[in-house]
Amino acid sequence: MSPIRNISIYFNEIPSDYPIPGQTLITKEETIDIDTVELNGSCLLKTLALSIDPYLRLQMRETHIKSYFPAYEVGEVIYGLGIAVVVRSEREGFKAGDKVYGLLRHQEYHVAMPDSLTPLQVLPPGLPISNAAMLGVGGLAGGSGYMGYKEYAKAKKGQTIFVSTAAGAVGSVVVQLAKRDGLRVIGSAGSEEKVAYMKEIGVDVAFNYKTTDTNAVLAKEGPIDIYWENVGGATLDAALANMQVHGTIIVCGVMSSYNGVEYAHKNLSSIFAKSLHIHGFLYTDLAPKYTEEFYRDFVPLVATGAIKHNEEITRGLDKVGEAMARLQKGENTGKVVVWVADE
Ligand SMILES: NC(=O)c1ccc[n+]([C@@H]2O[C@H](COP(=O)([O-])OP(=O)(O)OC[C@H]3O[C@@H](n4cnc5c(N)ncnc54)[C@H](OP(=O)(O)O)[C@@H]3O)[C@@H](O)[C@H]2O)c1
Incomplete structure (x- = not known):
């Protein structure tokens, strides 16, 4: 040829x-x-x-x-x-x-x-x-949501989790896992269309952080037992201010910092003042432990429609x-x- x-x-x-x-x-x-x-x-x-x-x-x-x-x-x-x-x-x-x-x-x-x-x-x-x-949902994004949540959330029914970028590929998986565990979910995203999608996948308190003050929402709906971090910057600051004592922060990514934008955090003292547990992770750290379980227990839920994706x-x-x-x-x-x- x-x-x-x-x-x-x-x-x-x-x-x-x-x-x-x-x-x-x-x-x-x-x-x-x-x-x-x-x-x-x-x-x-x-x-x-x-x-x-x-x-x-x-x-x-x-x-x-x-x-x-x-x-x-x-x-x-x-x-x-x-x-x-x-x-x-x-x-x-x-x-x-x-x-x-x-x-x-x-x-x-x-x-x-x-x-x-x-x-x-x-x-x-x-x-x-x-x-x-x-x-x-069946690859890096879904796997990161599944594996990071399973490893670090240690969620108990009735707790409150805040998920940033909750309409996104990783965030929407974390939301649905948390709902299956009986958590109350607060979710933020950057448009009204994404707010509607967050509601569709079960977010209890869904808001547009571009038009609503994140700190005000978290002060009203918190304190937060678990914060799933996808964004960093002002959202992390608002989460830190509204974390429960001994709360957990799972750092999956800091999207707001990838394109040359710098942010000076103001609430880092909450980390020690509230004895917070912070876990950062990479998919590749957790994949050896969880890949088999992910394909066995989670991907079939996607196939049946029990886990929604976009x-x-x-x-x-x-x-x-x-x-x-x-x-x-x-x-x-x-x-x-x-x-x-x-x-
Ligand atoms: N640790 C790991 O191994 C691992 C693996 C995969 C992904 N991640 C991380 O997980 C996070 C989500 O990834 P994803 O694949 O699910 O992407 P995604 O959420 O589907 O898309 C990225 C979203 O980030 C949001 N965002 C928030 N602040 C932003 C800002 N300042 N500028 C631009 N976008 C902003 C936007 O949604 P809004 O409209 O809601 O703002 C955007 O749609 C990222 O931080 C990523 O790096 C980590």
Whole structure:
């Protein structure tokens, strides 16, 4: 076969705040001969769907700045979690036609990357949920919500939990787990549409933090036994001011700080004054302990509809830059997925 089109997304420039579509990331139309490209013991993948996650912005930094994940090099094709199908393989355990999950280059076709924090894995055939759901509620976002909650919440019926970004991919999972445990849930999000979604998934006190004062809501509805932190900044300050003595804070992420915005916290003294327990975690810390349980006990609840989820699916690899910017600006409603090709 002669070479075919191969669209690729390159990292072009380190952003100073929000990534700019067409500038931070650029799309190049290249070609690949899928019959002859050298595999060197690996496999050739056709990308089906890509997960656009907040942490991708943290990879857009100077390479000398250390973090839990390597920085993207300017001029390289970016990568992130996704689902692909194997086209050709020289790798043991992977054959043509297998559907795989792991870190993928943002290209229509590519030879699989070397395994890293998230090794490429073959997905079992006949998954009960869609590819997009596998990348959200059944993947990193849902897994982080499930695993972080199970490990650290130690929730007791009747307690109050406050979940920030409660309409988001991680937050909506935490909300639903907390409701199943009989907790009273306070949830914040940044639009009226998201407030309506929070109510739909069971949030008892749902509010728009852009139009309602978070501190006032928490002062009225608290004290908070458990705070699920997705945001940081002013929301964390308001939570600290309204925590129960000996309360628990689970730090999953601090979305408000990823795009160059700095915030001076005012209520950090609550941490010792109220003897708070603070747990930060990464999905990769907890995955070895919880992955089997997550697929056994949680994913079937998604398949039956007992756990609700919401995806924002954009079609076309060339839309990655826009999807990334929407997520970082909080314009997304639901888990952001870029659909590259049908199976
Ligand atoms: N620890 C881990 O291993 C792990 C794994 C996955 C995700 N996370 C973290 O979990 C959090 C949620 O991730 P997700 O995938 O579920 O994303 P998401 O909640 O679906 O989307 C991100 C949301 O953040 C909210 N947000 C709050 N403050 C913001 C601000 N200043 N600027 C922009 N957006 C803001 C926006 O919703 P509003 O409209 O409600 O503001 C936006 O929609 C993030 O902090 C992420 O880094 C951590």
